[in-house]
Amino acid sequence: MNEKVLMKGNEAFAEAAIRYDCKYYFGYPITPQNEIPEYMSRELSKADGVFVQAESELAAVNMAYGASAAGGRVMISSSSPGFALMQEGMSFLCSVEAPCVIINVSRGGPGIGTILPGQADYYQATRGGGNGDYHLIVLAPASIQESITLIGKAFELSDQYRNPVLILVDGMIGQMMEPVILPDYHSGKQIDKPWALTGTKGIRPPNTIKSVYLKAEELEAWNWHLLEKYRKIIDCEVSYETRNLEDAEIVFVAYGTTSRIIREAMEILEADHIRSGLIRPISLWPYPYQSFDEMSSSTKAVLVVELSQGQMIDDVKIGVNGRFPVSYVGRFGGTVISPEEVASEAKRILGVV
Amino acid sequence: MINEPIELEVIEKRISIVTGHFGSGKTEFAVNYALDLTKHMNKEIENSRYKKVALVDLDIANPYFRSREKQALLESKGIAVLSNTFGYDINLDLPAISARINGPLQDQSCRVIMDVGGDQSGARVLTQFKNQFINEEYDLFCLINANRNETASIEGATYHISAIENEVGLKITGLINNAHLLKETKIEDIIKGVKLCHELSLKFSIPVKYHCCIEKFEIPLKRYLSQNKNVNFLEKVFVMDIIMRSSWLDK
Numbered sequence: 187m188n189e190k191v192l193m194k195g196n197e198a199f200a201e202a203a204i205r206y207d208c209k210y211y212f213g214y215p216i217t218p219q220n221e222i223p224e225y226m227s228r229e230l231s232k233a234d235g236v237f238v239q240a241e242s243e244l245a246a247v248n249m250a251y252g253a254s255a256a257g258g259r260v261m262i263s264s265s266s267p268g269f270a271l272m273q274e275g276m277s278f279l280c281s282v283e284a285p286c287v288i289i290n291v292s293r294g295g296p297g298i299g300t301i302l303p304g305q306a307d308y309y310q311a312t313r314g315g316g317n318g319d320y321h322l323i324v325l326a327p328a329s330i331q332e333s334i335t336l337i338g339k340a341f342e343l344s345d346q347y348r349n350p351v352l353i354l355v356d357g358m359i360g361q362m363m364e365p366v367i368l369p370d371y372h373s374g375k376q377i378d379k380p381w382a383l384t385g386t387k388g389i390r391p392p393n394t395i396k397s398v399y400l401k402a403e404e405l406e407a408w409n410w411h412l413l414e415k416y417r418k419i420i421d422c423e424v425s426y427e428t429r430n431l432e433d434a435e436i437v438f439v440a441y442g443t444t445s446r447i448i449r450e451a452m453e454i455l456e457a458d459h460i461r462s463g464l465i466r467p468i469s470l471w472p473y474p475y476q477s478f479d480e481m482s483s484s485t486k487a488v489l490v491v492e493l494s495q496g497q498m499i500d501d502v503k504i505g506v507n508g509r510f511p512v513s514y515v516g517r518f519g520g521t522v523i524s525p526e527e528v529a530s531e532a533k534r535i536l537g538v539v
Numbered sequence: 540m541i542n543e544p545i546e547l548e549v550i551e552k553r554i555s556i557v558t559g560h561f562g563s564g565k566t567e568f569a570v571n572y573a574l575d576l577t578k579h580m581n582k583e584i585e586n587s588r589y590k591k592v593a594l595v596d597l598d599i600a601n602p603y604f605r606s607r608e609k610q611a612l613l614e615s616k617g618i619a620v621l622s623n624t625f626g627y628d629i630n631l632d633l634p635a636i637s638a639r640i641n642g643p644l645q646d647q648s649c650r651v652i653m654d655v656g657g658d659q660s661g662a663r664v665l666t667q668f669k670n671q672f673i674n675e676e677y678d679l680f681c682l683i684n685a686n687r688n689e690t691a692s693i694e695g696a697t698y699h700i701s702a703i704e705n706e707v708g709l710k711i712t713g714l715i716n717n718a719h720l721l722k723e724t725k726i727e728d729i730i731k732g733v734k735l736c737h738e739l740s741l742k743f744s745i746p747v748k749y750h751c752c753i754e755k756f757e758i759p760l761k762r763y764l765s766q767n768k769n770v771n772f773l774e775k776v777f778v779m780d781i782i783m784r785s786s787w788l789d790k
Contacts, residue, residue, distance in 0.1 A: 190686070190720055190723065191686060191687065191688040191691065192562065192684060192686045192687050192688075192719070192720055192721065193562070193687070193688055194561065194562045197562075197688075201688075218603065221561075302603075357603065358603075361603035361604065362603075362788060363562050363721065364721065365686070365720040365721060365723045368688075446787055446788065446790055447787045449787065449790035450786060450787040450790045453790070524787075525786075525787050
């Protein structure tokens with residue numbers, strides 16, 4: 187096993203991608219993810235890969251489209267406003283089933299907003315900012331080590347399902363330092379891509395990659411193909427973590443950074459003899475609705491904690507399905523909620539002063 | 540706290556500039572260093588050459604975890620914090636540095652710590668103050684964490700030292716060993732940094748000024764250093780509190 191090293195989130199994402207055999211990276215700088223393109227610009231060529239600084243995020247996502255169509259292992263990254271600019275590309279990548287890994291190191295919005303962390307891109311990530319019926323597979327790590335693991339998984343899922351996979355982290359995880367163990371070089375599992383545009387060499391009919399269908403019946407049939415794939419992903423790729431659901435009076439729901447803050451809030455509550463639990467979705471699409479079936483009858487309330495005005499709460503309500511009251515607490519616009527704020531809101535809801 | 544505060548007055552330069560690879564702990568060191576200097580100053584204010592301490596936050600490379608975030612704490616201890624034109628609570632990665640920074644740099648009664656952004660790109664901002672340094676006594680520290688992947692080897696650390704020197708056009712005058720792995724730090728991780736910094740010290744002919752650690756490693760680290768013949772008598776153990784890192788990050 188490799189030695190533990192201290193790494194910043196962004197540089198660990200880039201190094202992990204290289205070790206999982208990412209060969210193409212296209213990007214345009216935006217804070218708080220600049221260490222990713224910076225690292226790739228220096229290191230990717232050493233691993234026989236190609237780095238291109240695009241003239242915009244729109245160019246970057248379309249370069250990724252091309253490299254992916256040609257069978258390459260591709261990653262792109264950006265932060266909220268830049269990822270917003272890539273939304274057309276998300277729809278196109280899904281439409282033609284082009285594998286690609288995308289990292290959104292999200293920040294406070296809307297608009298240019300702030301360079302500080304935010305989780306307000308949840309709707310965009312899980313509902314889609316592009317046109318048409320499509321889904322990104324969305325994974326939300328809560329630590330740098332987990333990010334490394336999920337980047338490896340993202341490349342695999344992306345190839346397996348021929349679908350873009352989004353790693354959604356906020357700026358806090360991109361900027362924080364943590365000791366991590368990196369995977370070995372060439373840890374990426376590869377599968378054949380017989381569909382890729384690699385040249386016929388005169389021995390097979392040409393492959394075609396296109397997102398236009400002139401006949402409605404053909405487009406509907408293609409949509410059925412995509413829908414069946416999405417249903418399979420929903421059946422097979424849900425992932426989440428739970429803590430202390432057995433006897434929790436209040437259950438927190440949070441992903442990424444806020445789930446870490448909640449762990450300290452849970453300690454504060456425990457000191458006051460209040461039992462609390464946590465549901466932490468790791469896959470945001472497909473969403474772990476079934477995790478809410480694990481809650482016990484001792485639970486009195488569900489509290490969703492987000493660095494947004496409350497977006498994931500919609501999915502929590504679908505999962506809870508009216509069994510428990512669901513409320514929200516959060517900070518937004520770049521402010522990070524404190525463990526104390528979370529704990530005191532939990533006490534207020536439970537009627538404990 | 541520093542072992543022998545009396546000696547400090549003799550060997551410390553008025554301006555201490557803290558550079559290094561990003562994520563090595565420069566800001567944590569700079570904040571602790573400023574707080575420590577204030578403690579000594581308060582005790583010896585009558586005889587001291589310095590009447591105040593200023594922490595200059597020159598980190599315009601990284602938008603997160605900057606020393607200005609602890610401005611209230613630092614100011615409550617009598618430390619002046621200077622950063623961008625807009626005040627500490629603006630979080631934009633704007634290359635806007637306050638002209639007020641020239642004040643402490645020129646004020647001979649002010650002890651100055653400059654917390655510089657990471658890598659050579661973060662250090663570039665120093666060049667505009669270079670003329671000021673040349674006529675002054677200053678220390679240009681390079682802080683090294685031997686557990687950072689890019690500065691774990693002699694080659695990697697050499698790259699960063701040289702890149703910073705070339706960018707700024709000044710020589711590093713002292714190395715600071717800040718080897719750690721956050722909450723997972725073991726004494727061996729710190730000793731790895733001691734060895735690395737000693738090798739670098741020989742290679743570049745730069746003294747190692749401090750070996751940093753948190754309180755629980757103070758005694759074992761001092762024991763190791765006292766048993767190690769390569770240690771220069773001026774090398775000190777600098778005990779730090781973890782001020783910059785939120786506790787929930789380690790849950």
